Amino acid sequence: MDIIISNSSNDPIYEQIASQIKSLIFNGELSEGEPLPSIRSLSKELKISVITTKKAYEKLENEGFIDTVPGKGSYIAGQNKEILRENRIKVIEEKLTEAVEASKLVNLPLEDLKDILEIIYNNQ
CATH class of the missing domain: 1.10.287 (Helix Hairpins)
Structure with a gap:
């Protein structure tokens, strides 16, 4: 999963992450049930705060794009x-x-x- 953070964007980093994951879902590059990287591993990969990554995942979960299972991780939600x-x-x-x-x-x-x-x- 390639996520690119732009320092010149007016959008907050968590919005950039959430938006790119949504695009991957809409384009069929991420499918129902597919696991997302852990919050820690994605934040390490992107060289950003764990809090920022957590905020992106929370936004995606609140909008119904992902499901998070405590202790197991986050997965692409089954959706229409x-x-x-x-x-x-x-x-x-x-x-x-x-x-x-x-x-x-x-x-x-x-x-x-x-x-x-x-x-x-x-x-x-």
């Missing part, structure tokens, strides 16, 4: 990928709604907003 995808789409819709509202405040035309979205999408 379609439900997870729908939840992510809902979050995207909420963020896009915020962007639309902000663009209306400054009278940004829809075409300009679409252009901005396309540029951002193509540069990610």
Whole structure:
């Protein structure tokens, strides 16, 4: 499992870890029941605090992506990928709604907003 931490990212490290693990799940690179590295081993591998790694795992568990068994480790949770995808789409819709509202405040035309979205999408 390759996780890359970016010091130039605005996202906290635990968010970067959680986001990358979610991507691996959505892409099918991590499957139901597959074990994750222990919190200690991942923190050692990434050269970060155990607390930061624990926070990432807690976030993933709270969102239903992983299950943690005390004394045994953390595993990819059994889940319906379609439900997870729908939840992510809902979050995207909420963020896009915020962007639309902000663009209306400054009278940004829809075409300009679409252009901005396309540029951002193509540069990610």
